[in-house]
Amino acid sequence: MRKFSQQFKTGVSVAAVVVVLLGVYGYRKLQALAADPTGEKDCGPAVGGGEQAKLDLERIKAIAPLKDVKWSQLGGSINDASCLNRTEIYGVVDVRSVDDIAKTLAFARDKKLSVTTAGVRHSMGGHAFRKGGIVLDMRGFNKIVLNESARSVTVQPGATWHDIQNALHPRFAVRAMQSTDIFTVGGSISVNAHGMDHQAGALAKSIKSMKVMLADGSLKTVSATENPDLFNLVVGGYGLFGVIIEAELDIADNLVYQTGRRVMDYKEFPALFAGEIEKNADIGLMYGHLSTAPSSFLRELLLYTYTKVDGSDFKRQPLGEVSGVKLRRLTVNLSKQGPLFQEMKWLSEKHIEHRMENCTVTRAQAIGSAEACLVNRNDPMHDSVPYLRNALPDDADILHEYFIPRSQFVAFVDGMRKVLTDNKTNLLNASVRIVHQENNFLTYSPEPAFSLVLYINQTTDDEGNRRMKKATEELIDLTIAHKGRFFLPYQLYYSNDQLQRSYPQINDFFAAKRKFDPGELFTNTFYQKYAS
Numbered sequence: 001m002r003k004f005s006q007q008f009k010t011g012v013s014v015a016a017v018v019v020v021l022l023g024v025y026g027y028r029k030l031q032a033l034a035a036d037p038t039g040e041k042d043c044g045p046a047v048g049g050g051e052q053a054k055l056d057l058e059r060i061k062a063i064a065p066l067k068d069v070k071w072s073q074l075g076g077s078i079n080d081a082s083c084l085n086r087t088e089i090y091g092v093v094d095v096r097s098v099d100d101i102a103k104t105l106a107f108a109r110d111k112k113l114s115v116t117t118a119g120v121r122h123s124m125g126g127h128a129f130r131k132g133g134i135v136l137d138m139r140g141f142n143k144i145v146l147n148e149s150a151r152s153v154t155v156q157p158g159a160t161w162h163d164i165q166n167a168l169h170p171r172f173a174v175r176a177m178q179s180t181d182i183f184t185v186g187g188s189i190s191v192n193a194h195g196m197d198h199q200a201g202a203l204a205k206s207i208k209s210m211k212v213m214l215a216d217g218s219l220k221t222v223s224a225t226e227n228p229d230l231f232n233l234v235v236g237g238y239g240l241f242g243v244i245i246e247a248e249l250d251i252a253d254n255l256v257y258q259t260g261r262r263v264m265d266y267k268e269f270p271a272l273f274a275g276e277i278e279k280n281a282d283i284g285l286m287y288g289h290l291s292t293a294p295s296s297f298l299r300e301l302l303l304y305t306y307t308k309v310d311g312s313d314f315k316r317q318p319l320g321e322v323s324g325v326k327l328r329r330l331t332v333n334l335s336k337q338g339p340l341f342q343e344m345k346w347l348s349e350k351h352i353e354h355r356m357e358n359c360t361v362t363r364a365q366a367i368g369s370a371e372a373c374l375v376n377r378n379d380p381m382h383d384s385v386p387y388l389r390n391a392l393p394d395d396a397d398i399l400h401e402y403f404i405p406r407s408q409f410v411a412f413v414d415g416m417r418k419v420l421t422d423n424k425t426n427l428l429n430a431s432v433r434i435v436h437q438e439n440n441f442l443t444y445s446p447e448p449a450f451s452l453v454l455y456i457n458q459t460t461d462d463e464g465n466r467r468m469k470k471a472t473e474e475l476i477d478l479t480i481a482h483k484g485r486f487f488l489p490y491q492l493y494y495s496n497d498q499l500q501r502s503y504p505q506i507n508d509f510f511a512a513k514r515k516f517d518p519g520e521l522f523t524n525t526f527y528q529k530y531a532s
């Protein structure tokens with residue numbers, strides 16, 4: 001009965017909200033905000049990449065393509081998930097085999113072309129391509145083999161976490177990955193991705209071993225114990241040392257969790273984490289969302305936890321896809337329209353979402369339950385965020401991430417609030433995650449950290465780019481002042497000096513790259529801008 005009256009009240013409040021929205025905005029505008037994307041966005045030429053390579057594109061275009069591989073594109077341009085990095089390239093090879101990669105590398109060496117390996121191109125600074133280069137599109141090179149007895153999975157690098165979860169469910173689950181499942185394994189290893197499992201640490205720790213093809217076409221097996229120097233360069237190495245052609249990853253049990261959520265003041269979080277969450281081995285997944293509403297901007301924090309329970313009589317359903325995509329997309333896009341809608345989005349996350357949904361299949365749903373709710377580990381991790389893609393022209397949503405020593409959390413959030421307010425930044429989401437010390441060469445966390453992940457909306461014109469650049473530069477200065485590091489797969493607005501101060505090992509990293517790849521066959525826009 002209580003549940004019914006709750007649902008009834010929720011129904012009434014949702015209906016009231018819809019009526020108000022229709023009055024304020026009109027049906028057409030709401031439809032546009034909720035509309036499905038019509039294709040990949042392509043908003044403009046490379047921004048932030050600095051001076052593009054001085055290349056004789058006419059000479060490059062005149063080179064006859066290798067016949068033995070399948071080119072899905074010759075000439076033309078490519079972009080990434082930011083939509084702001086349109087870059088002219090030689091062409092894209094649709095990789096289906098190791099042989100395709102070996103032949104393409106030999107062709108590139110012979111014709112003095114450069115090569116970049118690409119997953120689903122959700123890096124946002126042209127890290128998966130470079131002007132005039134060949135792109136190895138790995139998405140079709142994606143076999144997955146489950147090794148039950150070894151409790152591992154062997155995958156080709158174009159496999160996405162989404163596909164891997166489908167292959168592991170119902171018995172097993174992914175151990176470490178991003179907070180959403182859309183990314184390829186190759187792209188994820190190359191940034192040392194991390195996500196909701198605050199115990200597992202980043203991806204590096206769950207890699208049993210990898211096979212990598214080097215610039216000369218030779219194959220190397222690398223792991224924490226076999227060729228560890230190369231392993232530590234390839235992990236978080238942005239594709240600059242070789243092409244990952246296979247990886248064996250540790251997997252986890254698909255445990256049953258009880259979902260939990262609580263609202264708190266952001267200042268309470270560090271002590272709560274150290275005193276309660278970190279010590280409780282049963283909490284398997286955890287993250288926070290900071291308020292993006294003006295009235296409680298970056299002060300309130302919604303903490304989501306997933307705590308292990310006895311799942312012996314829990315009936316595991318097949319994995320499902322996110323529901324209510326248009327409504328979720330509408331909520332995100334409305335929040336770009338001003339303070340009233342930002343308040344409504346936060347109120348909805350705090351008070352409504354969890355009453356509307358039962359414990360079903362995706363994280364977006366699993367975080368919603370008002371009552372004790374049981375989910376599989378795979379459920380919250382199986383979220384391909386289709387609601388983040390939209391059909392809005394001249395509009396881009398950009399990710400940022402800052403790794404801050406744990407003692408600096410409150411001071412950093414205070415500084416971040418000032419930067420974002422002063423710049424009138426349109427902040428859509430701010431998540432808090434846990435990061436451990438990571439030992440790969442280009443580590444973003446030489447000591448345990450909290451990470452602040454920001455999703456920021458911008459217009460795609462010069463003014464939008466100028467404002468994003470300014471806010472990014474200031475956030476990076478703030479990060480450096482708090483002895484933190486910024487995450488590298490995003491826009492290239494930082495100066496060489498900021499890169500050196502945040503990553504003191506960067507010159508040694510570039511030197512190691514030239515040692516393994518003296519001809520600089522492997523490259524990308526990031527390397528082109530900062531290594532020269």
Ligand SMILES: Cc1cc2nc3c(=O)[nH]c(=O)nc-3n(C[C@H](O)[C@H](O)[C@H](O)COP(=O)(O)OP(=O)(O)OC[C@H]3O[C@@H](n4cnc5c(N)ncnc54)[C@H](O)[C@@H]3O)c2cc1C
Binds near residue numbers: 121123128
């Ligand atoms: C909306 C959004 C949410 C995100 N959430 C998270 C998160 O929760 N946690 C997190 O850690 N990151 C997150 N990221 C960043 C994301 O993890 C990285 O950009 C990741 O690299 C994306 O994988 P991808 O398949 O798109 O790789 P791409 O962008 O295609 O490639 C990334 C890099 O990997 C290299 N690469 C790709 N495949 C190979 C290969 N087989 N061999 C060698 N090099 C290769 C590329 O050359 C490139 O330098 C997020 C990004 C976005 C846009």
